[in-house]
Amino acid sequence: xxxxxxxxxYPAEEFRQRAAERMTALNLTLRQVEERSGVNRGTVSQIxxxxxxxxxxxxxxxxVALGFDATExxxxxxxxxxxxxxxxxxxxxxxxxxxxxxxxxxxxxLMHSMFPEARRQLIDAYNGAIGRKDFVRAADAAEVMAWLxxxxxxxxxxxxxxxxxxxxxxxxxxxxxxxxxxxxxLEAGGHSAEITTNDEATAILSKVLHIRSKVFAERVVYYAxxxxxxxxxxxxxxxxxxxxxxxTAGQFGHDFRWxxxxxxxxxxxxxxxxxxxxxxxxxxxxxxxxxxxxxxxLAFVHWQTGRPAQARxxxxxxxxxxxxxxDARALGPAFYLLSKIASENDRLTEARRFALTAAALHPFGYxxxxxxxxxxxxxxxxxxxxxxxxxxxxxPFKVVYDVTHRLTGAADSAIDLIKRxxxxxxxxxxxx
Numbered sequence: 283x284x285x286x287x288x289x290x291x292y293p294a295e296e297f298r299q300r301a302a303e304r305m306t307a308l309n310l311t312l313r314q315v316e317e318r319s320g321v322n323r324g325t326v327s328q329i330x331x332x333x334x335x336x337x338x339x340x341x342x343x344x345x346v347a348l349g350f351d352a353t354e355x356x357x358x359x360x361x362x363x364x365x366x367x368x369x370x371x372x373x374x375x376x377x378x379x380x381x382x383x384x385x386x387x388x389x390x391x392l393m394h395s396m397f398p399e400a401r402r403q404l405i406d407a408y409n410g411a412i413g414r415k416d417f418v419r420a421a422d423a424a425e426v427m428a429w430l431x432x433x434x435x436x437x438x439x440x441x442x443x444x445x446x447x448x449x450x451x452x453x454x455x456x457x458x459x460x461x462x463x464x465x466x467x468l469e470a471g472g473h474s475a476e477i478t479t480n481d482e483a484t485a486i487l488s489k490v491l492h493i494r495s496k497v498f499a500e501r502v503v504y505y506a507x508x509x510x511x512x513x514x515x516x517x518x519x520x521x522x523x524x525x526x527x528x529x530t531a532g533q534f535g536h537d538f539r540w541x542x543x544x545x546x547x548x549x550x551x552x553x554x555x556x557x558x559x560x561x562x563x564x565x566x567x568x569x570x571x572x573x574x575x576x577x578x579x580l581a582f583v584h585w586q587t588g589r590p591a592q593a594r595x596x597x598x599x600x601x602x603x604x605x606x607x608x609d610a611r612a613l614g615p616a617f618y619l620l621s622k623i624a625s626e627n628d629r630l631t632e633a634r635r636f637a638l639t640a641a642a643l644h645p646f647g648y649x650x651x652x653x654x655x656x657x658x659x660x661x662x663x664x665x666x667x668x669x670x671x672x673x674x675x676x677x678p679f680k681v682v683y684d685v686t687h688r689l690t691g692a693a694d695s696a697i698d699l700i701k702r703x704x705x706x707x708x709x710x711x712x713x714x
Contacts, residue, residue: 292336292338292359293357294336296358297358298329301329301348302330304350305330305348312327319343319344319387321343321347325340337692337694337695338359338691338692342359347383349383384403384404384407384410385403385404385423385426387403388430389426391403392429397430397433401427401430404423404427404430405423405427408420408427417452417456418453418483418486420452421450421452421483421486421487422449424446424448424452425486425489425490425493427445428443428490428493428497429442432496432500433644436647437647439497446494447494450487453490457483465520465523468484468527484524488521488525489533491517491524492525492533492536494521495517495520497517498513498517499544501514502547503546503547503582518544521537525537534565535561535564535572535576536575538558538561539559542555543555543582543583543586546582547586549586552587555583555586555587559576559580562576563576573603574600574603574609575612577599577603578597578600578604578616578619580596581593582619585619585623590623590627594623597619597623598620601613601616601620605681608685608689611644613681613685614644614645614646614649615640618649621636621656634657637655638656638668638679639679639681639682640652641653641706642704643682643686644703645704645706646706650706657707669704672700672704673701686699
């Protein structure tokens with residue numbers, strides 16, 4: 283496989299001068315730029331002094347952090363030969379929180395699984411909004427933090443739930459109504475001066491109710507915590523009610539696919555789960571990221587209800603749909619599922635390689651623990667051979683390099699990201 287950075291011509295001196303001007307205008311230190319962008323301050327210093335070029339992914343991160351406008355984004359990324367895919371969130375929206383760049387940047391960092399950097403960015407944005415008593419913007423930041431903590435896949439998801447509840451409380455404080463009162467005011471035919479379906483607060487509430495329902499559903503689905511069944515049912519009811527009033531097809535589709543996973547936790551819910559999956563497909567266009575996610579969750583539903591052959595076929599189809607979109611966070615669970623199916627059929631080498639692929643893309647929660655279990659159960663020489671294959675981008679691991687390369691836009695950055703992800707399996711740097 284060819285290595286080295288792809289062709290990336292851009293007006294380096296002009297970019298350097300403009301970045302310096304923006305830092306001065308915003309009165310930012312190198313450390314603050316690092317915190318905003320996720321780009322190492324030593325790298326930023328060398329770029330500003332003209333001692334090194336700025337890689338496309340770093341250039342994009344710096345432009346967002348320093349508030350470059352859309353025209354400047356196009357100008358300074360125009361020569362990029364291999365741009366990463368446009369970022370689309372779980373709700374089908376673009377990565378923008380109005381004109382509030384700190385939250386926008388936090389969302390983008392989250393999409394690249396750069397969780398420590400995203401967490402710093404979002405908490406700063408949240409604290410700033412609270413200080414200004416801007417409860418809508420604080421609720422926006424809290425909603426994204428809830429999503430971030432959900433992606434980290436902790437067993438109990440307590441931090442995700444806390445941030446979700448915080449976001450809801452801020453919306454209630456802004457509107458002056460409880461969630462149930464808000465839902466009542468938005469009922470078909472209802473009229474309210476407090477809030478409408480088109481309000482930004484309503485859109486944020488829609489997202490956070492979806493996240494809250496998913497938090498409870500994950501406890502039931504992955505950890506068999508039946509005590510959360512009633513909480514999950516009530517959470518889905520509120521989420522579906524609000525999205526029904528708003529008539530947002532994409533959000534509705536995501537509600538349906540996750541409710542399907544929840545219903546399939548009990549094999550008696552197979553038919554209801556399949557109906558929800560069908561409704562999920564109905565709410566997304568063919569070829570969209572939403573369709574790919576529904577396909578992945580169809581694979582989980584098949585697996586949960588005892589149909590491994592159908593689950594495997596659907597999971598491979600989901601991988602085919604998700605890979606061109608470079609959605610590492612969604613691909614991790616897809617490969618985790620393929621690993622579990624292979625294990626159940628005693629295809630242990632295949633199971634280990636699927637598990638390592640999953641962790642190289644999204645090394646968190648149950649994905650990470652599954653991979654750790656596989657590498658601890660085999661000779662170190664086999665693990666070393668597989669890790670080498672991942673870093674070299676050879677089959678069956680080529681998908682890891684392809685996806686991370688599209689995310690970062692540069693070969694060296696892709697390898698660095700893969701190494702960082704794999705180090706989470708052993709809690710030490712990967713050195714081969």
